[in-house]
Amino acid sequence: MTDQAVAAQAEPEEIVTDIEQAPRRLQPLRRLLPFLLRYPVRLALTVLFLLVSATSSLAIPAVMGGAIDEGFLAQNLENVGRYGWLIIGISAIMAVASGARFYFISVIGERVVADLRQAVFSHLLTLETRYFDTHRVGELTSRLNGDVTVIRGAVGSSFSLALRSLVTIAGALVMMILTSPVLTLAVVIALPAILIPVFIYARRLRGMSRRTQDALADLSAMATEMLGANRTVKAFTQEGEQAAHYETRSEASYRAEVRRLGARAVLVGMVIFLGTAALVGLVWWGARAVFDGSVTAGQLAQFLVYALMASGALTNISEVLGTLQTVSGATERLTEILDTRAGIADPSRPVPLPEPPLGTVAFENVGFAYGGAGAEPVLSALDFTVGKGQTVALVGPSGSGKSTTLSLLQRLYDVTSGTIRVDGIDIRDVRLDELRRRFAYVEQEPIIFSGTIAENIRFGKPGAGMDEVIAAARAALVDDFVADLPDGYETLVGERGVMLSGGQKQRLAIARAILKNAPILLLDEATSALDAQSERLVQRALEHLMAGRTTLVIAHRLATIRDADTILVLEGGRIIDQGTHDQLVAKGGRYAELAKLQFRLAEAV
Numbered sequence: 001m002t003d004q005a006v007a008a009q010a011e012p013e014e015i016v017t018d019i020e021q022a023p024r025r026l027q028p029l030r031r032l033l034p035f036l037l038r039y040p041v042r043l044a045l046t047v048l049f050l051l052v053s054a055t056s057s058l059a060i061p062a063v064m065g066g067a068i069d070e071g072f073l074a075q076n077l078e079n080v081g082r083y084g085w086l087i088i089g090i091s092a093i094m095a096v097a098s099g100a101r102f103y104f105i106s107v108i109g110e111r112v113v114a115d116l117r118q119a120v121f122s123h124l125l126t127l128e129t130r131y132f133d134t135h136r137v138g139e140l141t142s143r144l145n146g147d148v149t150v151i152r153g154a155v156g157s158s159f160s161l162a163l164r165s166l167v168t169i170a171g172a173l174v175m176m177i178l179t180s181p182v183l184t185l186a187v188v189i190a191l192p193a194i195l196i197p198v199f200i201y202a203r204r205l206r207g208m209s210r211r212t213q214d215a216l217a218d219l220s221a222m223a224t225e226m227l228g229a230n231r232t233v234k235a236f237t238q239e240g241e242q243a244a245h246y247e248t249r250s251e252a253s254y255r256a257e258v259r260r261l262g263a264r265a266v267l268v269g270m271v272i273f274l275g276t277a278a279l280v281g282l283v284w285w286g287a288r289a290v291f292d293g294s295v296t297a298g299q300l301a302q303f304l305v306y307a308l309m310a311s312g313a314l315t316n317i318s319e320v321l322g323t324l325q326t327v328s329g330a331t332e333r334l335t336e337i338l339d340t341r342a343g344i345a346d347p348s349r350p351v352p353l354p355e356p357p358l359g360t361v362a363f364e365n366v367g368f369a370y371g372g373a374g375a376e377p378v379l380s381a382l383d384f385t386v387g388k389g390q391t392v393a394l395v396g397p398s399g400s401g402k403s404t405t406l407s408l409l410q411r412l413y414d415v416t417s418g419t420i421r422v423d424g425i426d427i428r429d430v431r432l433d434e435l436r437r438r439f440a441y442v443e444q445e446p447i448i449f450s451g452t453i454a455e456n457i458r459f460g461k462p463g464a465g466m467d468e469v470i471a472a473a474r475a476a477l478v479d480d481f482v483a484d485l486p487d488g489y490e491t492l493v494g495e496r497g498v499m500l501s502g503g504q505k506q507r508l509a510i511a512r513a514i515l516k517n518a519p520i521l522l523l524d525e526a527t528s529a530l531d532a533q534s535e536r537l538v539q540r541a542l543e544h545l546m547a548g549r550t551t552l553v554i555a556h557r558l559a560t561i562r563d564a565d566t567i568l569v570l571e572g573g574r575i576i577d578q579g580t581h582d583q584l585v586a587k588g589g590r591y592a593e594l595a596k597l598q599f600r601l602a603e604a605v
């Protein structure tokens with residue numbers, strides 16, 4: 001089974017635990033407040049329109065009561081008309097206020113979500129490499145999408161519904177007491193008998209709805225993973241197997257949803273029956289009060305409407321509470337990211353690097369362990385210098401620490417002991433962006449983004465003009481294949497550059513590095529063999545790039561090795577030998593053995 005498939009199958013448990021651990025507390029919601037309070041005017045307008053719409057909706061039943069008593073029962077058509085106009089006027093105010101409330105709260109919701117999403121994304125980009133070593137990118141993007149969407153729903157509608165319901169309950173209760181204290185007392189006594197069973201059942205339903213959400217999250221996680229890995233799936237002829245997995249999960253999600261719908265149907269029935277029974281009881285009780293003259297028929301009608309409004313609002317609140325718990329979980333997961341401090345950050349008093357750049361590198365007795373001091377060291381007592389314009393090649397068996405050395409130089413991780421200097425300055429004293437501007441990095445498997453050829457090259461120097469991009473492309477021999485592409489530099493290269501060959505991707509990455517024009521070049525040569533023609537092109541592109549630059553190269557090509565000023569032979573994180581190719585070959589020993597094994601024999605002949 002493929003790695004991806006294994007990972008996909010490991011996913012359900014993780015997702016379920018994640019969601020089950022979602023807090024039932026609502027405190028994390030407080031963290032949304034600063035985002036909301038950034039827009040005080042819109043917030044104030046929302047509250048204003050909310051109060052206006054709630055008050056006007058509460059006024060209608062009172063007017064209606066008046067219409068019944070003074071209009072219908074008094075058989076006074078004029079009064080019916082007058083009250084009718086009043087109701088139309090109030091409805092107009094209510095309509096405008098409700099529309100405005102909906103608009104402002106939705107805009108705030110969208111605004112908060114956009115702010116939150118941007119804050120989380122830009123914060124994630126500042127976190128150090130170690131964070132990404134221990135967090136799955138799929139999980140992070142799902143937080144960015146899923147959790148943010150959950151919050152959008154809540155801020156836009158649930159908050160508004162909760163506020164409106166609270167105001168309605170309070171207002172309706174006041175109006176009920178004003179209309180008839182005796183009837184209000186009867187309702188307050190009878191209410192728990194109806195609400196308690198409904199609440200208990202609704203809570204069970206919420207648990208079920210969380211399980212269906214889990215099942216859905218699980219389904220979409222699997223689909224994303226498998227579609228992304230479609231080449232691997234095909235290579236291992238896993239289509240049938242994975243489709244069957246998907247079907248099993250999809251069926252589970254369907255069954256969970258059906259169970260939830262059944263339970264919901266029971267709840268709806270329960271609400272209808274208990275509600276109607278309560279209404280009949282209230283009407284009967286009210287009729288008695290009308291007959292003995294303690295309330296008028298209009299007051300009774302008005303009272304019934306208030307009671308219905310209050311109970312509707314109560315039901316809304318119980319639903320909103322459920323939603324807010326989910327939102328609280330989402331908010332907590334996002335604020336967790338925002339609270340993570342970058343382990344590698346700018347120094348408080350940065351030292352500027354010399355201008356113009358010297359282009360020198362020095363490792364002084366550097367030790368490093370991925371797990372921090374005390375853990376198994378990956379590099380020990382690493383000591384070497386690279387002078388301006390020199391090329392130093394790192395060679396050594398797999399796992400000897402070559403890539404780690406380049407990571408440390410870019411300060412993707414901090415050394416555990418010793419010092420690294422660029423142009424004589426300890427890199428921990430330099431601003432991160434200033435330091436990293438001094439390097440151009442060409443990775444072993446270059447990362448190509450899904451935009452156009454020009455955008456990919458321009459990644460080396462944002463804002464570079466088209467003439468600069470083309471000059472870099474010429475130097476990296478990219479322009480010869482671009483000429484054959486339908487849209488030239490504007491051709492889209494597909495996700496991860498799938499539409500380009502291995503050699504073309506490498507040349508594109510070299511063009512990007514040429515455009516960056518940094519004084520120090522970090523090069524991780526590709527191990528995968530290209531055909532002779534591509535290889536020659538990449539080699540020529542590299543020569544253009546290396547010209548006049550200080551270069552640290554993880555070398556796999558004999559040509560690179562031969563031209564290097566110094567070769568550092570690494571083994572087990574230590575430099576076991578150094579010198580030029582000829583010196584080291586003459587010495588015999590480990591380097592000669594390694595050279596035979598590691599460098600392409602074809603090149604040696």
Ligand SMILES: Nc1ncnc2c1ncn2[C@@H]1O[C@H](COP(=O)(O)OP(=O)(O)OP(=O)(O)O)[C@@H](O)[C@H]1O
Pocket residue numbers: 133370378396397398399400401402403404405
């Ligand atoms: N992010 C990481 N977290 C923990 N350990 C790591 C990490 N990256 C590398 N290692 C470990 O550090 C050691 C050195 O790895 P490094 O990638 O520097 O070797 P390398 O010489 O570049 O190997 P290769 O030629 O195979 O790329 C290895 O034992 C590796 O398992």
